[in-house]
Amino acid sequence: MEPLERYRPIVDDFDAFLEACERPLGNAARVNTIKASVERTLEALEEEGLAYEQADWNPRVLDLETGSPGSTWTSFHGFTHGQEEVSAVPPVVLDPQPGERVWDSCAAPGGKATQLAALMDDEGTVVANDNNLGRISALRFNAERLGATSLAVTNADARNYSLNRFDFDEFDRALVDAPCTCEGTIRKNPDALDNWSEGAIASVAGVQKGILRRAIQATREGGTVVYSTCTFAPEENEAVVQHALEEEDCRVVDFDLDLEYSPGLTEWDGEEFDSSLERTARIYPHQNDTGGFFVTKLEVTA
Amino acid sequence: MSENDGQRFDRLPATPAERTVEGRVSREEVVDYFEDRFGIPPETFADYTFWEKGAGKIWIYAGEAPTPLEIEAIGMTCLRTRQEHWKPTTDFVQRFGGRATDCVIELDREEARAFATGEDQEIERWEGDWGYLIGAHTIADDLEPIGIGLYVHGELRSMVPKGRQREL
Numbered sequence: 001m002e003p004l005e006r007y008r009p010i011v012d013d014f015d016a017f018l019e020a021c022e023r024p025l026g027n028a029a030r031v032n033t034i035k036a037s038v039e040r041t042l043e044a045l046e047e048e049g050l051a052y053e054q055a056d057w058n059p060r061v062l063d064l065e066t067g068s069p070g071s072t073w074t075s076f077h078g079f080t081h082g083q084e085e086v087s088a089v090p091p092v093v094l095d096p097q098p099g100e101r102v103w104d105s106c107a108a109p110g111g112k113a114t115q116l117a118a119l120m121d122d123e124g125t126v127v128a129n130d131n132n133l134g135r136i137s138a139l140r141f142n143a144e145r146l147g148a149t150s151l152a153v154t155n156a157d158a159r160n161y162s163l164n165r166f167d168f169d170e171f172d173r174a175l176v177d178a179p180c181t182c183e184g185t186i187r188k189n190p191d192a193l194d195n196w197s198e199g200a201i202a203s204v205a206g207v208q209k210g211i212l213r214r215a216i217q218a219t220r221e222g223g224t225v226v227y228s229t230c231t232f233a234p235e236e237n238e239a240v241v242q243h244a245l246e247e248e249d250c251r252v253v254d255f256d257l258d259l260e261y262s263p264g265l266t267e268w269d270g271e272e273f274d275s276s277l278e279r280t281a282r283i284y285p286h287q288n289d290t291g292g293f294f295v296t297k298l299e300v301t302a
Numbered sequence: 303m304s305e306n307d308g309q310r311f312d313r314l315p316a317t318p319a320e321r322t323v324e325g326r327v328s329r330e331e332v333v334d335y336f337e338d339r340f341g342i343p344p345e346t347f348a349d350y351t352f353w354e355k356g357a358g359k360i361w362i363y364a365g366e367a368p369t370p371l372e373i374e375a376i377g378m379t380c381l382r383t384r385q386e387h388w389k390p391t392t393d394f395v396q397r398f399g400g401r402a403t404d405c406v407i408e409l410d411r412e413e414a415r416a417f418a419t420g421e422d423q424e425i426e427r428w429e430g431d432w433g434y435l436i437g438a439h440t441i442a443d444d445l446e447p448i449g450i451g452l453y454v455h456g457e458l459r460s461m462v463p464k465g466r467q468r469e470l
Contacts, residue, residue, distance in 0.1 A: 034397075035397070036442075040442045040444070041442075043442035044441050044442040047442060063334060071469060071470060072469050072470070073441060073470055075468075076398060076448075076466075076468050077448075080398060087303070097455035101366070123349070123364060124364075125367075133406045136374055141465065143375070143378065144378045144391075144392060144393040145466065147378070147396060148377075148378070149350065149362055149363060149365075149377040150363075150365045151365070151375070151376070152365055152373060152375070152377075152378070153374040154362075157324030163383070165372070166365065166366065167366060167367070201328065
């Protein structure tokens with residue numbers, strides 16, 4: 001937990017934060033409405049004798065009381081998909097509509113890409129890209145199990161992503177759920193901080209900036225880009241968004257999210273950020289008993 | 303007639319008359335097959351396109367794409383053609399098999415469990431066609447397709463792929 005000490009000045013109730021980081025997480029699952037309605041899924045869970053709790057902010061997000069969430073009929077039928085509660089936030093913030101063209105730049109293993117498809121009633125085009133061919137097989141497996149027919153899967157570096165392969169030249173919306181140092185997954189992966197270093201943060205931040213810039217360029221004027229990470233480091237969060245504000249045509253916009261969270265930072269380590277960064281969301285583990293997350297909603301302005 | 307290129311997605315021709323690739327099935331034949339064999343209404347597929355990548359492997363897709371297309375995947379694999387008996391995939395059957403009226407075998411609790419595990423089992427009561435059937439069971443008050451099976455000589459062989467099999 002040593003690396004997290006650097007966040008003492010920015011986290012309210014830092015002791016509760018540390019304490020939450022040391023508690024393991026339960027089994028969260030998302031209801032996949034491509035395969036079954038929430039009502040039917042809950043009825044099927046009850047039939048199997050599985051206890052659940054629905055998240056207050058999203059009836060499609062469940063806390064499941066089972067030791068093996070992958071060995072249930074609801075999972076076998078693709079009614080449910082194991083997905084951490086906060087990881088269901090970015091697609092909801094992106095708010096894709098049926099028929100739209102949506103890009104998921106770092107999509108494997110596919111939890112969020114299939115959630116985007118479900119939010120679009122599986123109508124439209126979700127281009128699910130990942131640069132890691134090995135992880136793409138997991139993405140394809142999940143997409144087929146969950147019955148997502150609107151996905152087109154590509155294997156490319158998101159930083160210089162080409163739309164030449166398609167007939168359209170811009171997206172309506174894009175999700176950049178960026179590769180990151182994953183500090184916020186410590187409750188799921190106790191070794192998440194083992195290889196932590198400021199050098200690792202600096203190096204991944206460069207990649208994040210490249211992907212976010214490409215996503216903004218590839219999205220139409222008036223379109224939406226959501227940038228998210230599962231880490232606390234401001235270098236990977238506010239500083240990346242600040243870079244995008246300086247280099248690309250976009251602005252940070254408000255969004256509704258019925259979870260407890262803290263506003264984004266406007267300064268860190270001597271660096272000042274635009275005041276609009278306050279509209280981004282830092283979700284800490286002790287606030288909703290979840291993993292940690294950072295989410296930003298951007299509007300493309302040209 | 304050209305040869306099939308297994309490395310890319312090609313959209314299926316609308317009808318057999320429009321075929322340009324040796325051995326490739328048409329959209330019409332695929333939709334007819336799902337209707338003839340399983341009673342799935344053709345309008346089910348009005349907003350979908352069908353593609354071939356890999357010899358005989360047919361994919362169903364709801365999004366936009368030009369043909370040909372060299373990417374990793376579009377939509378889901380739905381059917382294996384270029385063999386005597388066409389074979390739907392388990393994932394397709396789970397997604398669209400709820401609309402089927404024919405060749406659906408209802409399994410009881412224990413049979414359903416065995417089927418999902420990948421086991422073959424003797425089921426004498428089936429009086430319908432032999433060949434590929436949709437295995438289904440009742441969950442939350444409605445019949446729900448589990449996957450594809452092959453019925454011959456009083457035996458239902460589970461065709462649920464290894465990676466999808468689960469102990470339930």
